[in-house]
Amino acid sequence: MTGLRISEVAEMTQLSMDTLRYYEKIGLIPIPKKNSRGYKEYTDAELRYITFIINLKRTDMPLASIKAYIDAYNQNEITECYQLLETHAKDVEKQIAERQSILQTIQYKLDHFKEIDGGAKKS
The missing domain is CATH 1.20.1070 (Rhopdopsin 7-helix transmembrane proteins)
Incomplete structure (x- = not known):
């Protein structure tokens, strides 16, 4: 499964599209690449990444701590x-x-x- 639209990811993760956009804005999730028609498309890897973040959030990990983890991960710390x-x-x-x-x-x-x-x- 590749090339998921934001509406599909929202439905699969039970997050709103606004929440996904907010997570992109604060750098919690990467902004997906756009297809030839200009629509964002999420990959399977990005969906797994979002799911991991959701799991952390469901265990009451604050967004600031999740962001700290993501930043450390991206810097290979x-x-x-x-x-x-x-x-x-x-x-x-x-x-x-x-x-x-x-x-x-x-x-x-x-x-x-x-x-x-x-x-x-x-x-």
Whole structure:
């Protein structure tokens, strides 16, 4: 799959076209080359790149940190890339542990309500 239009990339990534353009403007993603008709066309590699950024964003990595990672990557500063991702991985692990604790509390409450309602599930 090559030569994806911005609307196709937006649909595939569930980002708006405005968000993609903003990411281009701030240098988060490269501006794709234009085809012979003057339309931007994203390559498969660019789509994978955007997907990686989306995954970082979905784990609550701030755009400034993502940008710092991208800048370090583009400058081949591997140590800085590693440190940024390592720090973020620790943050994600902490978030997972916190959510796991919250889930346990919710499960406890659900079990409690099942007991007081004679085991009936409500939908």
